[in-house]
Amino acid sequence: MRHTALLWAKKLLIFLAGLLVLSLAVFCVSHAAPGDALTAYYGERTEKMTPDERAAAEIRLGLDKPLPVQYARWLSGALRGEFGISFMYKTDVLSLLRSRLGNTLILGGAGFALILVLAPLLGILCARFEGRWPDRFICRLGAVSGCIPEFWLSLLLIALFSVTLRLLPGSGAYCAGKSGELADRLEHLVLPLTVVVLSHLWYYAYLVRSRLLDEVRKDYVLLAKSTGLKPRSILFRHCLRNIMPSYLSLMAISVPHILGGTYIVEAVFSYPGLGALSYESARYKDYNLLMLLCLLSGAAVMLCSALAQAISRRLDPRMKGDFSLDGEVQNDG
């Protein structure tokens, strides 16, 4: 339909404009930040360079031009799909990204999937036993573990499981030369994954709990109860169903949040993913790498919130077109 096509075109345009604004902002901020970009490429040597050598180096890296020109050059490259080289790794940023993306997706994806499933389970458990010991126990545990910063929890787990008990590896994604072995990968994944899940799980479990508790106090629960339906059936058939649209759309918005949560964890566990890469690129002013990573994160945020919108539109009947009594669909536009 012409109308839908126009709608999609508009969405796409907003998406691209968003990316453009984001790239401009990241460019300005990263160039305004203090520090010497040459260090990323030449390392310690930069400090001993003569002014002539410095100038030559800047010309080689394209850092001599005024900032607007630099941005224009980056943009024209980006539009052709060339995002430049990483100063630090001295390779094409795209191929660098490709080599690391998988690791982050494994860690973040597994973490996200676990949270997506575990949070409702915990929330349901709490709501089912509201105020009784399982609820109180889970809430207290959540309050405590939710307050522990990720990096400290990571260090704690490393100290316990890899230093003291020597059960699990404390860094990296695989042992040297074993990148293809599943068991080895999983072993390396356990600790970082635990941190990612523990640090986010409670927030979403609480959310499910409180939404469910709001829901079980509604009148329709009383009506369902007065027809003789079991409390458990009411919880699953009515209450859970009603909070699912908002839960799923929230989880969709949270994808970048949880993926972003892996960044600190990756840094502590020296896990070779995008998080560690972003941290390094921001710290050492690896402009091209930083720009690409920010664009990727920005795109993820925008796509996920569009996804969230689509989910709640699809699942919540009140968000669909308004049916009048004659069965005509009135489109709300």
Added chain:
Amino acid sequence: MPLLEVKNLSVSFDTPRGELQAVRDVSFSLGEGEILAIAGESGCGKSVLCKAITRLLPDTARIKGGSVTIDGLTLSSLPERKVQKLRGKLFSMVFQDAMSALNPSLSIGAQIAGAVRVHSPRMKRAAVRARVLELLGLVGIGRAADMYALYPHNLSGGQRQRVVTAVALASGPRLLFADEPTTALDAGLQTQILDLLRDIRQSLGTSTVLISHDLGAVARAADRVAVMYAGKIVEIGTAEDIFYDPRHPYTWSLLLSLPSRAERGRQLRAIAGTPPTLIDPPAGDAFAPRNPWALEIDYEQAPPMFRVTDTHSAATWLLDPRAPKITPPFGGEGHA
């Protein structure tokens, strides 16, 4: 034997300020196929009474004493699991606000079907659908097949209340509790819903306890009326008894304040004062401070139920043989 028998039922809420006695020593009975209205101001405990009978009270409430018997089963001594099996089949409930009493994200057909399946889990799909359409027809929703897939927000207030009634009737209960079913509706729809309750009684023989704060609305539907004040039933009788020969001063005040009795150009009559707090309720008759006909004894000792006729009794000292003769604003016979 009456279908429903409530004896000396008392319900309290534990609040931070003390024990709130919402229902105090209430007894009444309801016969097969009868419609009993329980009328009273907001906060007089009529809704709590209803939820106490059906055991749908919140956790903060406590049934302090008394017994509830439905069809020979002493409900008040059954464990919750057994009561749950009776809900819907033996008795069911219709609620005040039909918008919030329906699940907003399920189609009305699915909601009624869900209620049908509670007590007939093995019913075939086609049979369930047929039953849902039958129920929709029963509660007066036309073009039932077209309405099946609509959601509560697609319906008008009156239609929603009809759907709630269909949900409550899904498993063919013998006893229906209707908790202010007309309060959220405008006047025209109120009479429609009250007529619906009468129609249902006519076609299914369902006994009904109708709860309302509107004595005028009650007159339309009820065979018998119980008037509640401050957690107690102060007068109970047939609709004729209550409307043509009321004996309790509170009933008089309620009838006098009905808008239909107002005279053109004069203010509506209201009952002076406010209902007492039910935390530490006053000794004696709770209505005494607002009662222009109050006697001294009303402030000291609560009146017992005095029998007026076989069907009619009221809790006021005015019915005591020793009471002074007064001219009541209603009824022609004076006092016994």
